[in-house]
Amino acid sequence: MPNQFMNLLATVAMALAFSAVTFAQTYGTKGYSPGAWKPEELPKELAKPKPYNPHDLSGVWSSPTRAGYFERHSLNDKWLDIKDKSIPDQMRSQTYPPPMTPWAKEKFEATKPSYGPRSVPPGLGNDAVSTCDPMGYPRDLYEANLRPFEIVQASDRLLIHMQYHDIWRTVWTDGRGLPKDPDPAWMGYSVGKWDGDTFVITSIGYDDRTWLDHFGNPHSDQMTLVERWRHPDADTLTLDMTITDPKAYTAPWVGETITFVRAKAAIFEELCVPSEEEHFNDKIRDAAVGTAKP
């Protein structure tokens, strides 16, 4: 009987090991992602557990709902049950920004996003996601709902590598302050430091051509983004974001806590290739709405 019980245990463990969802919950400190390599092709020491350290955010992370049951598209929006076919696509997403300034409202009304209640077919819109243009931060992070991202910590910086568009974001941790009057950048300028067990990232200098999220909510080049990352256990990261942008919003925008779990999935190459997307748009997506090139 003990042998049979052990057999059952081994089977369940095997089943867990092959599930992306449960792996995210059980892989724990063995958070190495083999990617295109088979496990036996890797050095054995990579499979050894690392001791939990709340100040070590490194590893591959993903949404706890990576199976695609939910998506998240903004600082605070409804969690979307994309398996619920009774909800029309256009109504699955709502977002709750603070009141916009007239400047931001005009900018918002000019956006034609591919997501949410104002969504239009990509061929009729002006959403960067449809043309491989930079989406900026924090919007890039929302793609982590369906794709993993990786954090790499070096002695002088922390790097966040997002699979979608193969974006590398640099957060300086060497003690430097924020730059004075920087030229706008797609990913802004970021510095980070530990406040107890919270890693606080402060960012400025964002290019105001990007949107904050998938819904077209705007920001200005005066935006300050503060992120508070926590690592409460070996398998979990949480993130709280606050946006302060008086040119665009009449009050700070405080996001809901986002939780990420350690992912078994590897970072894959997933570039958005402009020439390939242009060909796809021309032949398929724009043709579907009658805006393809003649």
Place this chain on the structure above:
Amino acid sequence: MRLKPLLHLGLIAGFLLAGIPLFAHHGTGVAYDTEKTVNLKGTVTEWIWANPHCGILFDVTDDKGNVEHWGAELGNPHALSMSGLSKDILKPGDKITITGHPAKSGAPRIELQEFTMADGRTLPERGHKGNGAKLTDEPGQ
């Protein structure tokens, strides 16, 4: 009491299904009528294996010999490569039957649901790589 191997396999398959992402992506619901489905028989003219979206261009010939050029929208190659597709899965001249949601505009474009190749294989086939091997063969994926 001894659990049968089949039950073990079923358990594994169940966990696997729970771990495979869906293919919904941006703009689909507004460009295509997800309440309607069309079934077509056609001949592939181009297989677009591209980042971040794939597509199938195919010709459909009616009873009178008129040819209409159709296209189908697919998701990204990484997700599709976990569902039995690959860059070599289709080539011009291949005969396929194809099912999808039609464009709301009436243009001959669909959002792909599935297609069946001449050899009878129906794709996307979740849990399989492009060469037909089950993903469980390579747990690193």
